[in-house]
Amino acid sequence: NAGVTQTPKFQVLKTGQSMTLQCAQDMNHNSMYWYRQDPGMGLRLIYYSASEGTTDKGEVPNGYNVSRLNKREFSLRLESAAPSQTSVYFCASIPRRQGTTEAFFGQGTRLTVV
């Protein structure tokens, strides 16, 4: 049982390049989230998908797009990377929409934009 799997684990991009961060969960969870973690700022929500077929903006969506490909997969795309997007990105999933259930996290993707 792999849980939440993120790929890649590390990535270096040049300014202006594009890339897609992949996230997959094998727990049959309904909701999936993308966060970025920066020193002193905690985890900030970029986008989330409450259920298959829906996506919504979080606190810091600018410069990102997402795709809920199916129930298992939720990808995050940077169309034109900027140094300000240097961060650690975490994907998470939640079993059901009810608020009582906790999130399960991947191990993170460390992205550096030069």
Added chain:
Amino acid sequence: AQSVTQLGSHVSVSEGALVLLRCNYSSSVPPYLFWYVQYPNQGLQLLLKYTSAATLVKGINGFEAEFKKSETSFHLTKPSAHMSDAAEYFCAVRIYTDKLIFGTGTRLQVFP
């Protein structure tokens, strides 16, 4: 919109001392509250959660938290710190089916 505030970005304690990490929330409706821990270069792991069943919640590794509606607080405590408790701790809030929002985190250092 819901939010959480964690007072103190860094907390230092001696091994064996009381650990107190503060979390205050803002919400117009009853919230669900969570504490997560993050060890270096790892993802987040659930410590405990409040889901309205009981105001005092016990979690893993000897941690507990008490929900106080009058103070809009959900502080995390542990009676006796251990070196292995050194990590970053995050408080988070969720309302019904809405998004999960995190605080800015508190880094706990434990000195021998």
